[in-house]
Amino acid sequence: MASEKKDGYRKNFSLILTFIVLMSVLFLLSLGLAYRFSTKYIENEFVSEKVNVLEESIKAYNDFFQKKLPEVSYYNGYLDSATAASFVDTVLLEYPFVSKVVFYDSEVSNAPVSDGLNIGRFSFGPKNIYQFGSLVPLDSVQLFSRNNTRNFIVGDDFNTLGLKLVSYIEGLDTTRVPGQDELFSNFSIVRSNKITYLNIPRMEDLKVYKKMMRSRLAANPVYQQDMLSFQLDPYKIKIKNTRPLLYQYIKIEPLTYDPLDTTEVYLSTEITLPGPFSDYKLYFISSKSFIEKEVFSYFLPIAVAILLFYSIVVLVAFLIYRNLNINQKMFKLQYDFVNNLTHEFKTPVSVIKIAGNNIKSAAALTDRELKMYGKILDEEADKLNGLMNKLLAFTQIENKAIALNRDEIKMLDFLESTVESHRLKHPDFDFSYEVSGFTTFVTDPVLLGSLFDNLAENAYKYSPAERKKLHISARLIKGKVVFRFTDQGIGIPASEINNIFKKFFRIQNQYNQNGSVGLGLAFCKELVNFMKGEITVRSKVNKGTEFKIVLPYND
Incomplete structure (x- = not known):
């Protein structure tokens, strides 16, 4: 499947690159034709505009x-x-x-x-x-x-x-x-x-x-x-040069005036004066370097228009290419999501089925076996329930289908309760916490609890066995409640920092080999936004990660 996606990416890239190359060739050809057209136009103007100069002069x-x-x-x-x-x-x-x-x-x-x-x-x-x-x-x-x-x-x-x-x-x-x-x-x-x-x-x-x-x-x-x-x-006769950028010199000469051949360097034209001046002519002459300035001034707007058109075409090609890549990435994310979600559901279902078959096929069960099977069934059911709740809550929050409850909680008690539940679940998890600047906090305790649980689970999951540590601080700073979750885990590469809050996104490492839906941090981001707050992250690979959450205080 990965090979097919890579081939599709290369195919899209090759098509867009070929298109841009063809458009570039067309662009350069258009510029060349436009310059040639401009040169011919100005040369024709050089010949035809002498009539206007004559009319103005006489x-x-x-x-x-x-x-x-x-x-x-x-x-x-x-x-x-x-x-x-x-x-x-x-x-x-x-x-x-x-x-x-x-x-x-x-x-x-x-x-x-x-x-x-x-x-x-x-x-x-x-x-x-x-x-x-x-x-x-x-x-x-x-x-x-x-x-x-x-x-x-x-x-x-x-x-x-x-x-x-x-x-x-x-x-x-x-x-x-x-x-x-x-x-x-x-x-x-x-x-x-x-x-x-x-x-x-x-x-x-x-x-x-x-x-x-x-x-x-x-x-x-x-x-x-x-x-x-x-x-x-x-x-x-006072000569009125109506096109000073076209005619460099204009003078009155006898009809018999015939200068040396200067066609390689100059352009010249002439027109006979009327009536009693018919033995004389207006003689126009400009150097080709002088004419080129007028050609360029005429050519420049055309070139800008061509460049604008080319830019629009390239932009459209880029947007198509980007959308194709986004669609491929979304397809990959959705494919991984379905696979991972299937795995996440399949594992507890399989365990529940095995436990159920063992209970059904056993002639008699001891108290120890009953407790063991009961614990297994309870834990696996909790996993299924938690996964379903997370998906449901994510959808509801994303669609704003739930209301924000506002209850007053004692911050220290809330932290102790959260830490204790995780210690029971993960005895090897080393917790520490502190609260300063406030004692109570008006918020939605269920959503705040989900936020804490997800960040705590992430810290445990992405920390080596010898560094499964998490420090939670809660401070009141300038009228805002600031939470910091600091762990000593594997960290997040700088190139992935901007992607970790996207739905279905997973960093590829050994800690994700057993499957992950890719909703945990996206769920946290949606929760914080729903609570009118902000979430940021700082991380160093193999050193640890700190998530910072800022929420309004009792607004």
């Missing part, structure tokens, strides 16, 4: 293009050098990437102009041209006037947008109202590092412009048209 440009430029039209062509300078100052302050602004104070008329465009009867030319910027000298603000050209050529910006204006007027459908997007695209030119914008005329003015192209108008009208050319510096 927000100021989009605001300038969509909101600030259209403000020129609010002046309806009546900007002068002073108001233009004030307007440009706000632009330069809010948008650092605007380096210089050229202002064309222009007019449309039926009279031909020497500088500008003359298409049929339609004329478009500048009256004055100014330039504004932080690096423009004060004496160079005015570039052109009709009275003093300073040898300045009106230039391609003015002429190109003027031609665009003429083309739009020629094809204008006066029966419909054009949309804002249509007007904006036809009254502006976006070139590399430059945006030229003409204030958008009213629809009534555009209709007049169309008439002016075909004939001279009697009123000879003149209309003010303002044009501004914004020169932009892409290197002044």
Whole structure:
């Protein structure tokens, strides 16, 4: 039977160990896959997140293009050098990437102009041209006037947008109202590092412009048209790195910029800037060691989740393994209990049966034989009765099926009575006892007697023949009654101290070869708990054991 239990233990252990090894391999594989996934994810993020960086970085440009430029039209062509300078100052302050602004104070008329465009009867030319910027000298603000050209050529910006204006007027459908997007695209030119914008005329003015192209108008009208050319510096765009843990360096470079091959050490990507900056790009570069930090920060929560899952699985495996072992131990304890209990019952029953047969078969019995058989029957019946009472009492106490009686006893008399009964039973048992600090004690005398009897029987049973001694002390200490049972027996190994109060547990030694149910100390523990006390033990192998019981005093 022992061999089968050992084999079962090994089988359970092998299965659990195999399971844990497989789970460990799966755990390591999962970590590897998770790290690889994290690396690929961050590398994809490195490529895709550049769009967000671009959007954040050009927000100021989009605001300038969509909101600030259209403000020129609010002046309806009546900007002068002073108001233009004030307007440009706000632009330069809010948008650092605007380096210089050229202002064309222009007019449309039926009279031909020497500088500008003359298409049929339609004329478009500048009256004055100014330039504004932080690096423009004060004496160079005015570039052109009709009275003093300073040898300045009106230039391609003015002429190109003027031609665009003429083309739009020629094809204008006066029966419909054009949309804002249509007007904006036809009254502006976006070139590399430059945006030229003409204030958008009213629809009534555009209709007049169309008439002016075909004939001279009697009123000879003149209309003010303002044009501004914004020169932009892409290197002044403020880069907003929305992923500082992903992108180590971001810079603006020409589209033709092509660094040396650094793919072994660095990761890089790029994205073209929009509109007038289309000849430039945002260039992103990070060292692989820098990227690994971001990979690890992404990988760490996944690894923790995997580790938590693995820990739960291992814990479940451990609990299953522990429960299997507990079940095996319980099965062994129950098996031993049944065997020992059978033995304990079988021995007195056999003796009683033999004595009964001898009495029945004898023709006549002497007085000596009658007394001998009577004593045998009485003792064996007492053993059976005691065993049954212990089992019954244990079950009742464990299930709290009995009530605690409270009677006052004289402690010294109680000890004398207990000691005397054991001396009669075991004449070779050397008893000593003492009481100090109190004389009476309110308790359940039956339960206390059972407690004393079990500890005394244990002391006798587990002591060598030459050291069958027991000293019982009863003291009142700090409002508690403290009993100590000190013997000189074989002692209890330190490894077994925590198990001796468990049901059906028996220490394997020569004193247990004749069988023991394993309920004695468990019964004592239940008794003490039922009496709201505590029981502890100290022991040294081959030196002796001391049981200490603390009970409430007259509560």
